[in-house]
Amino acid sequence: MTSTDRQPRLTVELEFDDPALDDALHEAARRDGLTVSEYYLEALWPKLSADGFSVTRRPLKATPERLARWAALEREMDELSNEIGPIGVRTSDLVREGRTE
Numbered sequence: 204m205t206s207t208d209r210q211p212r213l214t215v216e217l218e219f220d221d222p223a224l225d226d227a228l229h230e231a232a233r234r235d236g237l238t239v240s241e242y243y244l245e246a247l248w249p250k251l252s253a254d255g256f257s258v259t260r261r262p263l264k265a266t267p268e269r270l271a272r273w274a275a276l277e278r279e280m281d282e283l284s285n286e287i288g289p290i291g292v293r294t295s296d297l298v299r300e301g302r303t304e
């Protein structure tokens with residue numbers, strides 16, 4: 204792999220005052236079948252998208268547990284979308300408007 208073929212990288216170092224929080228995050232990642240890095244990325248993607256950034260999600264390993272979890276989440280999102288319908292405004296526009304007020 205040449206240097207031009209490399210994926211962009213971001214290194215984030217998190218320090219927690221409460222060791223229990225660090226333990227809870229590691230446990231949550233394990234529970235979801237993710238590495239800690241994957242867990243953090245899963246948490247960041249919605250925020251980046253809401254802030255108007257176009258980010259391409261790198262697919263995670265498709266374990267049976269993840270596939271079942273993703274399918275359940277997709278069903279929940281479909282049900283919620285059908286229940287409330289479209290709001291007709293882009294989230295990034297709402298965020299931008301909120302920041303200027």
